Amino acid sequence: MKRILLLGAVLGMALFAQSDRAPRYRNDGKLLLPADYREWIFLSSGIGMRYSTDGAANPNPPFDNVFVNPEAYRGFLKTGIWPDKTVLVLEVRRSESQLSINKDGRVQTTGGAAEIHVKDASRGGWAFYEFPRGAKEGDLLPKDRDCYSCHEKDGAVDSTFVQFYPTLIDAAKAKGTFRQGVEQ
Numbered sequence: 001m002k003r004i005l006l007l008g009a010v011l012g013m014a015l016f017a018q019s020d021r022a023p024r025y026r027n028d029g030k031l032l033l034p035a036d037y038r039e040w041i042f043l044s045s046g047i048g049m050r051y052s053t054d055g056a057a058n059p060n061p062p063f064d065n066v067f068v069n070p071e072a073y074r075g076f077l078k079t080g081i082w083p084d085k086t087v088l089v090l091e092v093r094r095s096e097s098q099l100s101i102n103k104d105g106r107v108q109t110t111g112g113a114a115e116i117h118v119k120d121a122s123r124g125g126w127a128f129y130e131f132p133r134g135a136k137e138g139d140l141l142p143k144d145r146d147c148y149s150c151h152e153k154d155g156a157v158d159s160t161f162v163q164f165y166p167t168l169i170d171a172a173k174a175k176g177t178f179r180q181g182v183e184q
């Protein structure tokens with residue numbers, strides 16, 4: 001009986017260690033795309049977001065869907081900051097209008113690339129990874145990419161865009177972690 005219990009505990013720990021909710025890397029440092037991120041907490045969808053008014057608006061604007069691992073979400077609601085091992089996934093999807101019975105507005109269609117923002121103290125804190133369409137593993141983006149500077153400068157909380165994640169805004173404001181002045 002004791003042995004069976006021990007075996008159960010070991011198996012349980014092995015399964016826990018394999019959970020996709022913590023960031024997992026390959027030996028060469030690439031990040032694995034979490035297989036179950038679509039079962040995580042949904043934060044928001046942006047459509048056709050642009051950060052400059054230069055050039056014409058995209059007539060076929062993509063959606064981006066943002067998900068976070070449930071443990072990090074619960075931690076954020078309690079403290080207003082992201083705990084270590086936070087994994088935020090931004091999934092890009094094409095959009096279409098005249099599809100099926102839809103005559104106006106836009107709906108989401110096929111998936112494209114993904115980007116991940118991970119907070120991992122064992123690897124120096126926040127980092128971005130890029131996943132081209134269909135890729136199951138993503139490359140670390142170097143610190144001189146504009147991802148880092150824009151997120152640090154304009155993200156409302158801890159280099160993330162909480163000002164666009166409606167279910168987190170109140171928690172961050174209540175805990176005093178929401179940077180003033182980024183909403184306008």
Ligand code: HEC
Nearest residue numbers: 045046051066088090115116117128146147150160161164
């Ligand atoms: C000029 C500003 C800007 C730049 C540059 C930028 N982003 Fe973002 N990013 C945003 C905004 C705004 C959002 C919120 C998206 C939404 O609301 O749908 C966001 C959200 C994200 C998220 C979701 C988690 C989070 O941190 O809020 C990821 C992942 C992400 N971006 C990755 C990247 C990567 C990778 C790059 C570089 C290749 C990049 N971003 C460059 C503005 C930027």
